[in-house]
Amino acid sequence: MVFVWILCAALILLLIAFAAAAVFFFRIALCRQKPHDQGVITTSRMEGQDPWVQHAGKIKAACEWMRAQKFKRESIVSFDGLELSARFLPAPDAVGTVILMHGFHSSCDNDFACILPFYHENGYNILLPDQRAHGQSGGKYITFGVKESRDCLEWARFIEGKYGGDIFLHGISMGGSTVLFCGGLPLPGSVRGIIDDCGFTSPEEIFRHVLRTAFRLPAFPLMNIEAFLIKSIAGFSPDEVSGPEMMARCKVPVLFVHGTEDKFVPIEMGKRNYDACTAYKRAIWTEGAGHGMSYLTDPERCITELTAFLRHCGSVRAAENAGAAAPREDK
DSSP, X not given: OHHXXXXXXXXXXXXXXXXXXXXHHHHHHHBOOSOOOTTSOOTHHHXXXXXXXXXXXXHHHHHHHHHHSOOEEEEEEOTTSOEEEEEEEOOTTOOEEEEEEOOTTOOHHXXXXXXXXXXXXXXXXXXXXXXXXXXXXXXXXXXXXXXXXXXXXXXXXXXXXXXXXXXXXXXXXXXXXXXXXXXXXXOOTTEEEEEEESOOSOHHHHHHHHHHHTSOOOSXXXXXXXXXXXXXXXXXXXXXXXHHHHHHHOOSOEEEEEETTOSSSOHHHHHHHHHHOOSSEEEEEETTOOTTXXXXXXHHHHHHHHHHHHHHHSOOHHHHHHTOOOOOOOO
């Protein structure tokens, strides 16, 4: 009898421990954190260890370029009533607009500073939304692309109505999944293509992966508790949307970019998204690049492939300026 009581007590304590871990994970993963300074890139990427430190010069130069530009604020209201904010930079004689969706607990300054001059110099307006629960946008909870994809759709509709021209959706990490999930929604006719840089397959799968690799915790029963918290508090299910599912519905061209040494979002996730895509697709599997590092690792190749993709999908000025070759697919 004593043994039974001890066993029950142990099980209760274990359940309490898992519940506490689930609450901790919910708070660090889904809740709004301290806002980034939207005008200045965080210094951790320039002052930390490799691989970011070796690219400090490029990043600083790109940030100086950003500071010299005259962005203006745009805002929309999301499908669920949040005010969403973005910065907009017009290009002279623009051929279109690129909407860039940043990653988890990050900002467009962190994630896109180095690529923005390319887009702008080649005739593209730039829209830099703060994803919900980031920066100056509203919201308490991050939904890992589930609701953000619908926000991205609203931004595309806004740009089509106000500025016209071709529209491209470009996302990195969680932003990559955001644009992939958006690809399966009824996109405006002006959306010509999607650029996904290291997006994951689904919130549930990236949660499981991070629990296992970063925290050394089992998925069961932690994910069961976590899913209950997410559904009841944040209002979505981790398994309700997936990249392969939405890519099977996608009708616009997609360029997939992923580093072979990505430890945070394994390249296998990127390849599964790629394999499921039924639209025109190209892939850049960047040898030796870590998470979100493809452009910094091999900028010449990424620019060549991106230019060719833009040319294929619609606008031609980038290809004319860069003299791009035909896109190459790496498997």
